[in-house]
Amino acid sequence: MVNLKEPEILFKAHKITKYFGEFKANDSINISIIKGKIHALLGENGAGKSTLVKIFYGIFKPDSGSIELNNQKINISSPKLARSHGIGMVFQHFSLFPALNIAENILISLDKKISFKQLILDISELSKKWDLSIDPLKKVSELSVGEQQRVEIIRCLMQNPKLLIMDEPTSVLTPQEITSLFKILKKLAKSGCSILYISHKLEEIIELADQVTILKSGKSIATINPKKTTISYLAEKMVGKEIAKLKKISKKPFTKKIALKIINLNKQKENNFGTTLNNINFEVNYGEILGIAGIAGNGQIELMETLSGETKCKYDKEILFNNKPIGFKGVQERRDLGIETIPEERNYHATVPDLKLHENTFLTCYQKYFATKNFFSSLFINPEYSLDESIRIIEDNDVRCPEKNPFASQLSGGNLQKFILGRSLASNPKVAIFAQPTWGVDVGAATLIRQKLINIANDGKAVILISQDLEEIFHLSDKISVINNGYLSDIKSIKDITAIDVGLLMGSNLNSSNENNII
Amino acid sequence: MIVFTPRNKPSKNWIFLAPTLSIILTVILGGFIFAFLGYNPGETLYHIFISPFTRIDRISDVFVKACPLIIIGTGLIFCFKANVWNIGAEGQFIIGALLAGSFGLLFPEMDTKFLLLIMIFIGFLGGALWAFIPAILKTKLNVNEILVSLMLVYIAMLLIDFVVRGPLRDPMSFGFPLTKAYPEGALINKIPIPGIGFLGQLHYGVISVFILVPIAWVIINKTLLGFQIKVLGSAPKATSFAGFKEKRITMIVLLLSGGLAGIAGVIEVSANMGQLQPEISFGYGFTAIIVVFLGRLNPIGIILAGIIIATVKLGADNAQMAIGIPKVVTGLFEGILLFFLLTGETLQKYQIAWKNYRS
Numbered sequence: 001m002v003n004l005k006e007p008e009i010l011f012k013a014h015k016i017t018k019y020f021g022e023f024k025a026n027d028s029i030n031i032s033i034i035k036g037k038i039h040a041l042l043g044e045n046g047a048g049k050s051t052l053v054k055i056f057y058g059i060f061k062p063d064s065g066s067i068e069l070n071n072q073k074i075n076i077s078s079p080k081l082a083r084s085h086g087i088g089m090v091f092q093h094f095s096l097f098p099a100l101n102i103a104e105n106i107l108i109s110l111d112k113k114i115s116f117k118q119l120i121l122d123i124s125e126l127s128k129k130w131d132l133s134i135d136p137l138k139k140v141s142e143l144s145v146g147e148q149q150r151v152e153i154i155r156c157l158m159q160n161p162k163l164l165i166m167d168e169p170t171s172v173l174t175p176q177e178i179t180s181l182f183k184i185l186k187k188l189a190k191s192g193c194s195i196l197y198i199s200h201k202l203e204e205i206i207e208l209a210d211q212v213t214i215l216k217s218g219k220s221i222a223t224i225n226p227k228k229t230t231i232s233y234l235a236e237k238m239v240g241k242e243i244a245k246l247k248k249i250s251k252k253p254f255t256k257k258i259a260l261k262i263i264n265l266n267k268q269k270e271n272n273f274g275t276t277l278n279n280i281n282f283e284v285n286y287g288e289i290l291g292i293a294g295i296a297g298n299g300q301i302e303l304m305e306t307l308s309g310e311t312k313c314k315y316d317k318e319i320l321f322n323n324k325p326i327g328f329k330g331v332q333e334r335r336d337l338g339i340e341t342i343p344e345e346r347n348y349h350a351t352v353p354d355l356k357l358h359e360n361t362f363l364t365c366y367q368k369y370f371a372t373k374n375f376f377s378s379l380f381i382n383p384e385y386s387l388d389e390s391i392r393i394i395e396d397n398d399v400r401c402p403e404k405n406p407f408a409s410q411l412s413g414g415n416l417q418k419f420i421l422g423r424s425l426a427s428n429p430k431v432a433i434f435a436q437p438t439w440g441v442d443v444g445a446a447t448l449i450r451q452k453l454i455n456i457a458n459d460g461k462a463v464i465l466i467s468q469d470l471e472e473i474f475h476l477s478d479k480i481s482v483i484n485n486g487y488l489s490d491i492k493s494i495k496d497i498t499a500i501d502v503g504l505l506m507g508s509n510l511n512s513s514n515e516n517n518i519i
Numbered sequence: 520m521i522v523f524t525p526r527n528k529p530s531k532n533w534i535f536l537a538p539t540l541s542i543i544l545t546v547i548l549g550g551f552i553f554a555f556l557g558y559n560p561g562e563t564l565y566h567i568f569i570s571p572f573t574r575i576d577r578i579s580d581v582f583v584k585a586c587p588l589i590i591i592g593t594g595l596i597f598c599f600k601a602n603v604w605n606i607g608a609e610g611q612f613i614i615g616a617l618l619a620g621s622f623g624l625l626f627p628e629m630d631t632k633f634l635l636l637i638m639i640f641i642g643f644l645g646g647a648l649w650a651f652i653p654a655i656l657k658t659k660l661n662v663n664e665i666l667v668s669l670m671l672v673y674i675a676m677l678l679i680d681f682v683v684r685g686p687l688r689d690p691m692s693f694g695f696p697l698t699k700a701y702p703e704g705a706l707i708n709k710i711p712i713p714g715i716g717f718l719g720q721l722h723y724g725v726i727s728v729f730i731l732v733p734i735a736w737v738i739i740n741k742t743l744l745g746f747q748i749k750v751l752g753s754a755p756k757a758t759s760f761a762g763f764k765e766k767r768i769t770m771i772v773l774l775l776s777g778g779l780a781g782i783a784g785v786i787e788v789s790a791n792m793g794q795l796q797p798e799i800s801f802g803y804g805f806t807a808i809i810v811v812f813l814g815r816l817n818p819i820g821i822i823l824a825g826i827i828i829a830t831v832k833l834g835a836d837n838a839q840m841a842i843g844i845p846k847v848v849t850g851l852f853e854g855i856l857l858f859f860l861l862t863g864e865t866l867q868k869y870q871i872a873w874k875n876y877r878s
Contacts, residue, residue: 310759332762348754355749363750363761366743382741 009071010035010194011056011087011163016065018051025051027218028065033163033211038185038195040205040226042238043215049198052215053165056196057089058082069162083111088156089165094148098141105140106155126157130184145295146177153184164188165196170204174295175470175503182208200238200443201471202231214238238443259431259462260284260339261320265313267306275299275486277306282481282491284431284462289453290491291477292466293502299486300466301344304435307464308341309334321431332367338430342420342437344466346413350420353409357401358390359383360408361423368427389426397422398448414445421449425456432456433464438472450476470499482506523869530867537863538813538820542827545856552851558844566841567834567852576719577833583720583791585822585829587612587783589728591807592814592821593735594779597772600739600816602752605773607653607668608780609804610675611646615781616788617679618645620795621687623705624698634704639785646781647774649675654773658766664773672804680797687795698795707790724786728822731779736818748772780804806832809853812860828853 313327438446482505550560814820
């Protein structure tokens with residue numbers, strides 16, 4: 001019998017400690033999950049959330065500590081064992097075979113034997129019961145990300161879980177998909193299944209969770225009821241200091257001087273995994289931030305590479321900078337003109353992990369050394385020229401390095417991004433184009449980076465922000481557009497568009513169906 | 520289960536440890552193989568590793584043997600650093616020697632060494648020309664350079680065979696497939712040492728190593744080209760982000776390595792043979808690949824590696840003469856060595872650990 005005063009504790013982890021080499025990823029963490037409740041796990045990147053849940057799911061073995069399920073000590077040494085105890089997990093990155101249909105995907109992962117016909121019946125039944133609207137015979141490659149996630153959820157539900165672990169489930173979803181996911185999770189919880197929900201999105205946690213445990217640097221800081229707290233309190237706990245509020249100074253009215261103008265840009269995709277850019281038009285004025293929202297893989301990378309000059313345009317006039325065509329200009333020429341781009345891949349694209357920071361500085365600024373050198377010494381231009389500049393970038397941008405002049409691979413995501421940003425801005429560009437600048441970056445660094453974006457726009461520079469993070473887009477942009485399947489929606493002023501509108505533009509397939517109608 | 524975790528910083532220790540350990544393990548495993556074949560492992564290893572250093576003329580022969588390996592290897596560094604896999608240095612070596620030799624034979628009376636300088640230049644062009652074929656196919660049509668460069672080796676071998684037996688055969692050679700002897704101006708002389716005379720086969724060509732290797736070092740470490748090569752090798756997308764031209768770099772490294780292989784061919788023939796014959800290389804172009812990895816893609820390291828491999832090669836000759844062990848064992852030796860080297864490469868980038876998973 002459930003005692004109303006004492007909530008029934010389903011899952012209890014006691015003093016979980018996990019080392020990776022010298023590094024203490026989890027430091028005697030205690031957590032108690034109540035039956036039928038949604039328990040959130042909040043923390044920055046690297047706080048130890050993923051490590052902890054991987055321990056719960058049997059992927060990692062803790063160095064010390066114990067786990068109790070229904071007041072009984074259990075030993076979870078493998079995911080299979082975890083599943084047999086009724087613990088299911090939906091990973092951030094799905095593990096589905098695109099070429100197989102949903103039922104087949106679920107069949108492979110089942111621990112128990114079951115006939116295919118029975119399986120299809122089971123899936124349909126579960127789908128109906130939980131409003132998942134899943135057709136078991138549909139191919140996974142035809143599913144949207146949200147649907148794929150639901151397949152993963154069904155996969156867990158097949159085992160009648162008592163505890164469902166969700167690792168950052170909303171990072172890939174549209175706002176509409178998030179809403180429906182939350183409905184499903186709440187319904188699941190009501191039926192008695194506990195949910196451990198990992199996120200670093202504060203609003204979500206306040207909306208969804210019954211309890212939240214905050215992790216910081218591998219330690220659990222507090223467990224609180226999110227309904228009785230505020231976003232800023234949670235954020236402060238998570239980051240350890242009050243997040244510097246983004247200062248958006250009321251700017252002088254825009255000069256309305258167009259910096260960059262894209263006219264009828266078309267770009268055929270290079271392979272099956274790419275996206276064709278279709279008739280893209282937009283312009284950015286000096287002093288303004290244009291936000292381009294969209295789910296990953298809808299042409300952002302292709303657009304970025306065309307803007308940076310890594311892939312050449314078909315016509316010179318497809319891109320105008322200060323009213324001059326630059327479509328045929330290469331990366332370095334555009335950089336010299338004052339157009340800086342920051343690609344979304346920090347490793348192997350924006351930087352070379354196996355090279356030191358001064359060499360990575362040299363990577364984008366080597367050109368300028370030629371101007372000051374005579375012919376003979378210009379033969380010997382080498383990365384050592386960038387040593388001072390690199391140190392300046394590190395110091396000015398608070399890039400925390402494990403040693404003086406480390407390899408790029410030694411920096412954490414946030415610090416590497418600060419370095420990349422600093423490197424680009426050191427040349428004082430006129431136009432700055434950022435792709436996913438805060439992706440996978442901890443909250444502290446993200447705030448700093450966002451503030452920097454605002455500052456450079458206030459400085460009168462034109463900024464293009466391509467981001468999946470709607471919060472970020474709405475926070476920073478003056479104008480918003482959405483890229484979907486290689487099409488760019490009409491640009492709207494921030495005042496004339498809501499998150500719902502953007503979500504619809506992101507999730508719907510309007511453009512391609514239009515195309516079909518025309519044919 | 521063995522688990523590999525990537526190191527976020529390549530281990531400094533392993534940079535030196537890997538080649539050293541590879542050699543030691545090769546010796547141990549080689550010793551077992553000799554014992555298995557019925558030879559005394561101690562004696563065999565003595566002949567292979569020690570005997571080349573027992574006489575001063577033998578030592579100089581080690582350098583002579585190492586010379587083409589080091590020159591070819593120096594060129595291959597550029598390719599391998601850029602992740603461009605030129606496997607056809609053997610063919611580039613042959614074509615360089617063939618073109619330069621054909622040119623030298625046009626001036627039978629020439630006795631100034633100016634001719635040799637021109638031949639070296641032509642040798643460079645010849646090798647580069649042979650490497651240009653895989654280069655243009657790779658950059659224009661995305662054809663795999665490994666296959667093309669390798670297949671061109673056999674074409675080069677047949678080509679020199681044809682030329683030596685046909686158009687350039689010396690009518691006075693009594694039917695042997697040999698060209699006329701090079702004119703004096705096309706030969707590389709032995710180095711006379713005052714009071715001793717000649718030291719084995721030691722010739723002036725060996726000096727080129729001490730010119731070419733430092734130049735390669737400077738290019739790699741002190742120029743933009745060297746930097747571009749490094750970036751292309753470890754992050755091709757960063758190459759385009761930096762505005763470097765990937766295809767141009769690919770072309771340059773292939774031409775450079777082909778050219779250097781061609782120079783090695785000229786030096787080898789002018790110093791040791793004095794005429795063209797069907798066989799001029801004896802696998803230098805392939806052995807140089809091992810030299811490059813043993814030398815850890817470092818010009819200075821390659822000198823050392825070239826000497827080690829040359830020692831093994833000469834030692835195998837000695838072992839064959841002394842105790843009749845078949846020469847093919849050197850091939851086996853090189854194979855084992857490369858195997859251990861590549862293992863060491865992995866250890867430098869990854870940490871390994873044993874982990875027990877109970878399912």
